[in-house]
Every structure is written in structure tokens, then in C-alpha cells.
Amino acid sequence: MADAVHVGSGKVRELYALDDARLLLVASDRISTFDVVLPTEIPDKGRVLTGLSGFWFARTQSVCPNHLLALRPDGRSTECRRLRMLPIECVVRGYLSGSGWKDYRTTGEVCGHRLPAALRESDRLAEPIFTPATKAASGHDENITRTQAAALVGAEQLAEVERLSIALYQLAADHARGCGIIIADTKFEFGLDGGGRLVFADEALTPDSSRFWPADEYKPGGPQPSFDKQFVRDFCERTGWNKTYPGPQLPADVVAGTRARYIEAFERLTSMKFSTYLANPTTVLK
Ligand code: Q0Z
Helix, strand or coil, X not given: CCCCEEEEECCCEEEEECCCCEEEEEECCCCEECCEEXXXXXXXXXXXXXXXXXXXXXXXXXXXXECEEEECCCCCEEEEECCEECCEEEEEEEECCHHHXXXXXXXXXXXXXXXXXXXXXXXXXXXXXXXXXXXXXXXXXXXXXXXXXXXXXCHHHHHHHHHHHHHHHHHHHHHHHCCCEEEEEEEEEEEXXXXXXXXXXXCCCCCCCEEEEEHHHCCCCCCCCCCCCHHHHHHHHHHCCCCCCCCCCCCHHHHHHHHHHHHHHHHHHHCCCHHHHHHCHHHHHC
């Protein structure tokens, strides 16, 4: 990475420019919960997320072109095409949770979708809905209506990213359900290439960009356990932490249990051993 120039930081990822046309996206082992990055890392978390993104990019090429150029041998770095990113988060919800549930409870609607009365928290929706959000620099994205989103990207562009987002979600959610994982919702990002074509970018259907729930524990009517972060959340609740910076250090058993859950998600979804991925990350693209 001698001549990679650092161009951005996320809570748990770093972005570098390789040249005018290519970026390097590096997923760290940092973990955040309740919006705070914890002082303890989860070994291999960044590799699991990079491998899962690669897996989904490879398997959704028939739906939409994507930014992936190569996975590096370290398993946590993705070389990608440098795009002009759209200024909206393309969220798809198949289940009613998080801000979708909050908005529904207050207004009966989510991003302009009027939903049936008397839905419960975590209920499955009859059809997945496209619920765009703004990219708030401060961190917390804000749900917007499709009318507001159209004002940001244009009506034609919006209709196309909505269609693509729903198709990507349906493909992935169907696959994951067969692996015992419910993808309750997910956030996609799209960019435009030099020819003005829409390209699926950033991370693809990872547990950091989605809610993954264990299907065998699904019980609507309240919040669901997180497939990946539940040990961390339970530990944080037990300590009485007030959920402001800094967060607590995680004990070894919570780290090990959480690492095992990330690897379990990887192995279930890819039907590949994680050790095979570590030996040669490109195997996940075949
Ligand atoms: C992704 C982000 C990260 C901080 C910009 N293919 C692309 N072309 C242009 N821009 C991006 C991408 Cl993926 C892009 N982000 C999100 C990622 C650290 C911010 F690793 N920002």
C-alpha cells in the first residue's frame, strides 16, 4: 500500500485511493454497538465482511454491475472502481424493525409507504419496501420519502435504483433464508461510472449494512436477537454502560463467541469454510 492515499474513514473501515480510477476499501476488525466503536476488536471480522461482500457481488452480477475489481490476499481489502456516489442510502426492508418500526408506530407509514394497520415489531412485510435515507455526515441517516429522494437524484434514476435494490434484496434474502438467516433489512449504495451507468458499490449485504436474524429464533411481536452482535449487546447491557463514548472492553469469551457467529454467518451463506477463504480470498468469487 506504499502509494495508496488515505481518502476517508468510516467507523470501522478505511478508504484509500490507488489511482484516479481505483479505490481500496479496507475493513478493520473494529466493532460498533449502540453507535459507539468499542476498544476491543473481533479478530477476522473485517475479513468475514469483505468475503461476504465479495460473495454477494459475484452472485448479483446478473442483477446489476458492481464496483469490485479484486480482493487482496489479506482478505480484508477490496480494490474497486472509483465512482460518483449517489447522495442517498438505498434501504430495503422486508421486516418491520429499527427506524422503520419507529416511523410506522408514529405515523402508520415508512418513507411514504402506508402499511396495513396493527403490524407488530419485526413482522414480515407482504412485499419488501424501498425506504431511502439521506447520508448524514453526523452519522445518523434520516429516512426520506421517495419524493424527497427523487429531488436528490432525479425521478428516473430513483425508479431504477428502487428496482435494482428490491431485486438485490429479494435474491439475497431468498438465499439467506435457505441458510437459516433472515435478512430483515439492508442498505445499498450505488454510484455512476464514467458512462453514467448505475453500479452497485460499497459493501454488499454484510451484517454491518443489514440486520441478520437467526431464523430459528424468529418471533415477531418484539425485537429480534442479532445474528452477529447479540453477545456484545447482552454484555454491554449487563455492565450497565450508558452507551456513550467510551464503550467497555469486551471479555475474551464475548470476543470468541462473537467471532464464531461472524464466521458461522460466512460459512452458512457461502457454503465455504472460512479457512478456505483465508487461504485464498478469491475463492469466494467463483
Ligand atoms: C464509499 C466509505 C470506507 C469511509 C465513498 N466505489 C466507490 N467509489 C467512490 N466512492 C466510494 C466507493 Cl465504494 C465510497 N464510501 C463509504 C467507505 C470508509 C467511507 F471504507 N465513501
